[in-house]
Amino acid sequence: MSLLIVGTVAFDAIETPYGKTDKIIGGAATYIGLSASNLLEKSHLVSVVGEDFPRETIDLLQSKGIDVEGLQIKKGEKTFFWSGKYHRDMNTRDTMETQLNVLETFDPIVPDSFKDAEFLMLGNLMPAVQQKVLSQMNRRPKLVVLDTMNFWMDHFLDDLMEALKSVDVLTINDEEARQLSGEYALVTAARKILNMGPKYLIIKKGEHGAMLFDRDRIFFAPAFPLADVIDPTGAGDTFAGGFISYLVNGGDLSFDGMKRALIHATAMASFCVEKFGIEKLLEITPAELEERKLALAELTRV
């Protein structure tokens, strides 16, 4: 089983009520890859950075089993940079600065050795780029998961709608589900979105948990109740990486398999927000992960 991950590799500068960082390593694909590395020995990355991106970080990704053959390093250019500030409720944030840099002209090239990947994680990125990656595969992967956000709905809705036709699982948050469907009630929103292409829809509700829908069923996974959320950046990507890596690892792509993947994804996301940036993702022990998943199961056990 092989996993191909597409998404940004970036610099972030983050401010939360708990503190402020300088430029630290971020990006959807970074979080997805590091999240997946907690279950998988190997995954493959397609992304782009500038010449300013630290070699040590690329080495770090490789040491976590993330194959970087598909990571383009653009000479004389700068890495994508995002800076944001979270408010007290940690559910809302202001983007302070976005420098697209290398992303502006990103033309993803899937190395030949990745083109047979059975699992494809299309991390949050321009829908046309996500689509372009899918079109380069030798055959359609067994499972394609697409993560996106309101920005693409605002500015590239047609491309996004086109991409949605080809995916198995879509992950978005509750506000995005409302925006995409034009429906307030999530049950109704899900029904409409499932008519746009995806066979499964995951609605991420942050501290309120996550919901998995197919045409007939709904599953709900509560979030782990944390006393302190230090930095929510990357939680959704970590969630997506946890979700798909669990499916790669277990191979059960049924609704029941996806339920278990959702619990794993929830646990991973709960770790992510406990420290700034990717820090916590590098140090989760298997025992800690197991303990958290048990605690999550216990939370709803009657």
Add this chain to the structure above:
Amino acid sequence: MSLLIVGTVAFDAIETPYGKTDKIIGGAATYIGLSASNLLEKSHLVSVVGEDFPRETIDLLQSKGIDVEGLQIKKGEKTFFWSGKYHRDMNTRDTMETQLNVLETFDPIVPDSFKDAEFLMLGNLMPAVQQKVLSQMNRRPKLVVLDTMNFWMDHFLDDLMEALKSVDVLTINDEEARQLSGEYALVTAARKILNMGPKYLIIKKGEHGAMLFDRDRIFFAPAFPLADVIDPTGAGDTFAGGFISYLVNGGDLSFDGMKRALIHATAMASFCVEKFGIEKLLEITPAELEERKLALAELTRV
């Protein structure tokens, strides 16, 4: 096992995106009592109305096993009236008008025959009035549940803090838990609130479910995902009535017993919001209730 319910019996005028009502029957104790009547043959009410309150409604309550000996009917006075308008998200509402009327001078009198009640539900009301009811009991009930709201925290915090010392279970919503504790994270908020007196805390999160806390444990009950929420009025009271009636009925006051009560409460609240006012509470069939509770259990079953 006997249940005493204290709270308002009122007129409401409600506007939601689904429509608008004239004066209809409302009030915390009304919803609590009707919710409880779905499990209990008998309960006892302490409340007050004006001369304008319809005799048929009092008859209706009686027909549902709600003993109205403790319902004061004030000659020449008017019933408490509240009018509110809900926004699209149904989680926020504006109070358009409040006429306290008979509530202004409400002096609760617990009939002798109710003074040995083993379960006491102190519905949302002035904390001093809630306290006054408790003090009239012949002995401390086996279980005292108190529901309250931000209004009392804003204006009668000392009285509320005093009342909290004597209760077993406090039910409030997430914003109120944050206000009462001064803590944003619900886990931390719960810890602080449990130090104020209650042995158990229930945090109601509307469409995001409900959480039960004691000092060591957390249980989470998701809300039933409804396609249409027609009118959220009384959902919290219906929840409280469902919760306590389940405990009266089952008698298991352990944490595990309360978990099951929370599921029942969640199911009852989900019915309440399906129609305007108390309408749906009058027509729930046992089969429908059973079906909804099964669906709720299924929602988190892995």
